[in-house]
Amino acid sequence: MRSKEEILRTSLYAFTSLTEFCKTIPPEKFFEHPPGKWSVAENIRHLIISTNTTTLAFRIPGFFLKWWAGIPNRPSRSYDELVSRYRLKLKEGGRATGRFVPGNINASSSAQEWLEKWASATNKYINAVDKNYKDPSLDKYLVKHPLLGRITLRELCYFTLYHCIHHHNIIRERLSL
Secondary structure (H helix, E strand, O other): OOOHHHHHHHHHHHHHHHHHHHHOOOHHHHOOOOOOOOOHHHHHHHHHHHHHHHHHHHHOOHHHHHHHHOOOOOOOOOHHHHHHHHHHHHHOOOOOOHHHOOOOOOOOOOHHHHHHHHHHHHHHHHHHHHHHOOHHHHHOOEEEEOOOEEEEHHHHHHHHHHHHHHHHHHHHHHHOO
16 A cells, blocks of 8 residues: 555656656647547646546545545555556546546647646645545545546545556657557
């Protein structure tokens, strides 16, 4: 089980790595829309939407989370278990839906604007996790995830970390084609 401090440190590293990588992408590639795939900008927008939604979960008081999603009847999964479960859901056809689909990106926006929005979203997330829940509390509350069902706050942290890594890999892979 990773500690809250380790999760936050690793998350910050992943967020920063993605940002720094995206800063090296030429603007025409950043907004290029491969057939049937998301552009780099759309991947970043999706991550912003997802991270902002996750941040809300960490701003909600625990008593409300208990009322809304119940209480865990099992220990939190490990990072590797959560990642395996998420990958399985993707293999089974799980995809972003509804408000998590990035939609059209404004052609007049810049890569820098999107990366600043991403930095803002990740800073708010790190602060919300750090300030609002102590480490043991991450295992005491559940939230509802659109693909994974009811997961603990610790598992939501694991998801947020892996989700960034997952999209970073997608972006790298598409740019190397």
